Amino acid sequence: MGLLGHYNYWIVVVLMMIGFYAVIARGNMVKKILGLNLFQTSVFILFISAGKIIGGSTPILRDDVEVYSNPLPHVLILTAIVVGVATTAVGLALAVRIREAYGSIEDDLLIEKRDDVEERRESIQ
Amino acid sequence: MVVAVAVVTVRDLFSAAMLFAIYSLLSAALFAVLDAGDVALTEAAVGAGISTILVLAVLTLARRYEHPVKALHWPALSVVTVTGICLLWAVSDLPEFGAATNPVHQHVAPYYIEQAYADMGVPNMVAAVLAGYRSIDTFGEVVVIFAAGLAVFSLLSAGPGRQASSPEEDE
Amino acid sequence: MRDNGILRIIARFLIPLIMLFALYIQFHGDYSPGGGFQAGVMFAAGWILFVLVYGMPAGLSVIPERAMFVLSACGVLLYALIGLLGVALGGNFLDYAPLLDDPHAAQQAGIILVEFGVGVTVACVVMLIFTMFARRRSQFVGEWKPGDHD
Numbered sequence: 001m002g003l004l005g006h007y008n009y010w011i012v013v014v015l016m017m018i019g020f021y022a023v024i025a026r027g028n029m030v031k032k033i034l035g036l037n038l039f040q041t042s043v044f045i046l047f048i049s050a051g052k053i054i055g056g057s058t059p060i061l062r063d064d065v066e067v068y069s070n071p072l073p074h075v076l077i078l079t080a081i082v083v084g085v086a087t088t089a090v091g092l093a094l095a096v097r098i099r100e101a102y103g104s105i106e107d108d109l110l111i112e113k114r115d116d117v118e119e120r121r122e123s124i125q
Numbered sequence: 126m127v128v129a130v131a132v133v134t135v136r137d138l139f140s141a142a143m144l145f146a147i148y149s150l151l152s153a154a155l156f157a158v159l160d161a162g163d164v165a166l167t168e169a170a171v172g173a174g175i176s177t178i179l180v181l182a183v184l185t186l187a188r189r190y191e192h193p194v195k196a197l198h199w200p201a202l203s204v205v206t207v208t209g210i211c212l213l214w215a216v217s218d219l220p221e222f223g224a225a226t227n228p229v230h231q232h233v234a235p236y237y238i239e240q241a242y243a244d245m246g247v248p249n250m251v252a253a254v255l256a257g258y259r260s261i262d263t264f265g266e267v268v269v270i271f272a273a274g275l276a277v278f279s280l281l282s283a284g285p286g287r288q289a290s291s292p293e294e295d296e
Numbered sequence: 297m298r299d300n301g302i303l304r305i306i307a308r309f310l311i312p313l314i315m316l317f318a319l320y321i322q323f324h325g326d327y328s329p330g331g332g333f334q335a336g337v338m339f340a341a342g343w344i345l346f347v348l349v350y351g352m353p354a355g356l357s358v359i360p361e362r363a364m365f366v367l368s369a370c371g372v373l374l375y376a377l378i379g380l381l382g383v384a385l386g387g388n389f390l391d392y393a394p395l396l397d398d399p400h401a402a403q404q405a406g407i408i409l410v411e412f413g414v415g416v417t418v419a420c421v422v423m424l425i426f427t428m429f430a431r432r433r434s435q436f437v438g439e440w441k442p443g444d445h446d
Binding site for chain 1: 159230234237242250254255269
């Protein structure tokens with residue numbers, strides 16, 4: 001059918017938008033990184049659901065199976081998951097360094113601190 | 126989906142990390158239902174294990190609760206809604222879920238499914254494609270994760286020491 | 297956490313099983329879902345569990361940090377060497393066909409070695425990242441105000 005055949009893509013788009021909202025609307029950096037991971041996982045669901053064949057099975061060669069699901073998206077997503085965790089680790093390391101250098105990981109406090117530092121520099125000059 | 130909304134709205138970051146682990150586990154189960162064995166294993170191990178551990182490690186170093194947020198952030202919500210509507214409209218052109226005649230199943234995939242055992246002698250088609258037919262992509266990925274290890278090392282190897290610009294000293 | 301009896305007993309039971317299962321997944325990647333990445337992450341998770349129960353110094357005495365650095369680089373180098381071996385024996389980069397005589401055996405040997413390199417690198421990098429994060433907490437000097445953990 002026209003509309004109902006795409007319900008998996010709707011779910012993906014809704015999850016993607018929830019993650020997107022977390023990235024842009026929350027000030028806390030850890031929350032942003034979690035939102036980024038939500039976004040990434042929804043993209044994985046998009047690819048994997050596009051590779052599925054109804055009535056197929058896992059793409060490992062066996063005797064009693066005729067139709068296999070497509071292995072190509074699995075390969076892409078495997079790489080993407082590992083790259084995603086690498087990005088998360090680097091992002092969290094950056095958040096730790098920002099916390100130590102400026103004392104906070106909230107956006108509004110960081111902007112205030114930056115404005116304070118700039119005012120102080122201007123008043124010295 | 127409910128879990129995803131909860132991850133965003135909860136103020137206590139520890140609970141957010143735990144809810145994120147539940148979300149990862151649910152996605153891994155979804156991948157398993159969608160016939161993706163390797164991916165489900167990787168997502169369960171990586172998402173529910175490593176990501177959660179790293180977020181908890183950062184929580185011991187930073188504040189546990191995020192700042193209270195004033196109701197809903199309307200500009201962000203409007204951007205998200207507009208993007209969502211555009212994406213939903215674009216998605217209606219994509220092929221149907223699960224049909225065997227989708228274009229994604231037509232070009233290279235049948236070759237891989239039929240020839241992987243004949244060429245490689247390896248029953249697991251995903252491993253055959255990953256390390257055999259497309260092993261240079263896997264090489265790039267190993268280099269990426271090594272570079273991420275280097276990056277984290279270069280960021281976190283020196284001790285914290287004194288803080289750089291410390292406005293608290295003047296107060 | 298060393299004194300908590302339940303945690304110690306369960307950890308003593310689970311950690312060898314986790315590491316064994318990681319090795320199983322590593323080498324059965326050809327026949328069942330698995331391969332290098334999954335195995336590397338599971339091995340690292342087993343080591344992290346050990347550190348959580350027995351403490352960081354015990355964990356670092358089992359797998360020292362220097363070993364983590366060296367092994368992670370060795371994994372990438374193993375992958376590159378297998379590729380260059382294909383070139384040296386007369387094929388393309390990362391071509392497994394010139395390695396052995398039987399074509400199936402050559403492909404399987406190439407895949408197993410390459411996945412082993414991947415698994416070693418992933419395990420060592422994840423352990424290294426966890427060590428970097430965990431040690432930061434004990435090194436933190438300076439203004440740790442009492443109201444921070446509210």
